Amino acid sequence: MSKQVRVRFAPSPTGPLHIGGVRTALFNYLFAKKNNGVFFLRIEDTDQNRFVPGAEEYIMEALEWLGIAPDETIGKNEKFGPYKQSERKHLYKQYADELINSGNAYYAFDTAEALDLQRKQHEEQGKTFIYNWHNREKLDTSLVISAAETSKRIAAGEDFVIRFKTPVDETLHLQDIIRGEVKFETNLLDDKVLFKSDGMPTYHLANIVDDHLMETSHVIRGEEWLPSMPLHVMLYRAFGWEAPEFAHLPLIMKPVGNGKLSKRDGDKLGFPVFPLNWKDPISGETSSGYREKGFFPEAVVNFLALLGWNDGTEKEMFSLEELEQAFDLSRVHKAGAKFDPEKNKWFNHQYLMKKDDADLAKSFAPIVAEKGITVSENVLTKIVSLIKERADFVSEFWDLSDFFFVTPISYDEKARKNWKEETPTLMQELISVLGEITDFTAANIETIVKDWMTKNEIGMGKVMQPFRLSLVGALKGPHLFDIVELIGKEETIKRIEKAITSL
Numbered sequence: 001m002s003k004q005v006r007v008r009f010a011p012s013p014t015g016p017l018h019i020g021g022v023r024t025a026l027f028n029y030l031f032a033k034k035n036n037g038v039f040f041l042r043i044e045d046t047d048q049n050r051f052v053p054g055a056e057e058y059i060m061e062a063l064e065w066l067g068i069a070p071d072e073t074i075g076k077n078e079k080f081g082p083y084k085q086s087e088r089k090h091l092y093k094q095y096a097d098e099l100i101n102s103g104n105a106y107y108a109f110d111t112a113e114a115l116d117l118q119r120k121q122h123e124e125q126g127k128t129f130i131y132n133w134h135n136r137e138k139l140d141t142s143l144v145i146s147a148a149e150t151s152k153r154i155a156a157g158e159d160f161v162i163r164f165k166t167p168v169d170e171t172l173h174l175q176d177i178i179r180g181e182v183k184f185e186t187n188l189l190d191d192k193v194l195f196k197s198d199g200m201p202t203y204h205l206a207n208i209v210d211d212h213l214m215e216t217s218h219v220i221r222g223e224e225w226l227p228s229m230p231l232h233v234m235l236y237r238a239f240g241w242e243a244p245e246f247a248h249l250p251l252i253m254k255p256v257g258n259g260k261l262s263k264r265d266g267d268k269l270g271f272p273v274f275p276l277n278w279k280d281p282i283s284g285e286t287s288s289g290y291r292e293k294g295f296f297p298e299a300v301v302n303f304l305a306l307l308g309w310n311d312g313t314e315k316e317m318f319s320l321e322e323l324e325q326a327f328d329l330s331r332v333h334k335a336g337a338k339f340d341p342e343k344n345k346w347f348n349h350q351y352l353m354k355k356d357d358a359d360l361a362k363s364f365a366p367i368v369a370e371k372g373i374t375v376s377e378n379v380l381t382k383i384v385s386l387i388k389e390r391a392d393f394v395s396e397f398w399d400l401s402d403f404f405f406v407t408p409i410s411y412d413e414k415a416r417k418n419w420k421e422e423t424p425t426l427m428q429e430l431i432s433v434l435g436e437i438t439d440f441t442a443a444n445i446e447t448i449v450k451d452w453m454t455k456n457e458i459g460m461g462k463v464m465q466p467f468r469l470s471l472v473g474a475l476k477g478p479h480l481f482d483i484v485e486l487i488g489k490e491e492t493i494k495r496i497e498k499a500i501t502s503l
């Protein structure tokens, strides 16, 4: 690659960033890093009607959280700034004019009512109205009125749009890095609006002008933009600019059935489709985010990277640094990538297991404190080490470990059958055995208790199950003697006594 790699993520701030958008950002980021390039973020807010307050900040915060912040954006290395299209408004008009002057675009004055009428009339004949070469010379455009008349109407303040004059009878053979050759017939395309009389460009014009001015080398974006590719390539051609290379990423599909993953799928099946929590400023509706659900950013990055890409081996666990090395656009699949919420949890579990117990204990500490419990960092770290294997999230720690902190208030119904006639006597004897132990550490307690059982020919189950039931309230939890050591002699004996009276 001769040119410097410069890629962009160009979201429209119309709401929270959907997980598909996050993946697009990630693939751009990885491609930039892999090729010693630049990853920049441009906010495409030309459609003021769709502007949602807070969305821009949300996008930036999400990328920060995931560790894939852009190299250039609003307020950061503004080499080709501004990075927000509404602040570049003054730039676009001259480019629209340039296309008019070169005969690649034209003014259209049709009112909304006139276009509606066209649509209706076409429908009545079983046809679809497409604004293009078929009819552009029968409509109210500068193609059919004189230049003087056109200027007069514009000067008089009449509303207009500038449309692209799509070339006729051409087959475009375009190259997409992921899809290979893609063919388009220009006769099937409509003459898209590029500019409006309110002074704002549409997405298409602003996007092309900015990608050119910001020296974008590769456009990596979702498959939903593939239909726009012919227009974009023709715009580059009309301006006489070199077009960037294109790569259209596969859609992210629903976990079950067919179709694109939607916000509703997430709500229905109980998993987030957004990186961070979002409260809609208008409806007040909230959507949950990966961060608040307790996902680690590394886990989210890892599972998103594998939505439509792999390194050609069976390898699944990738750190961001490894992805930066391994990522390759030519290994991105064409077919849609199924979203698997269970797999996402699996990834979180893997990262949870890799984390330092002391760090996890720090995240767990506020939950414990909220219950009004004080516990030393050391003890909490030990508890975490005993239970984390069973958890996908730190938020599950409490349910997996509550018995370390509080005496059981009830006993699992099914487990009660392990409490037999002879159990109270055995438990009393156990209390005496435990009372004698001075070195109250798990291994030592285990040896002494097991020696006592062997000597007195008491079956394991007869003691161990009621013992666990007394301490935990159920037949669950980590190694029993680890629990005994951690809660201590006094509490252990108290719990057995309580079980004897309650069961």
Ligand code: GLU
Pocket (backbone or CB within 6 Å): 010, 011, 012, 044, 203, 207, 220, 221, 222, 225
């Ligand atoms: N603003 C477009 C979007 O919201 C950008 C599409 C593109 O990358 O060209 O996704």
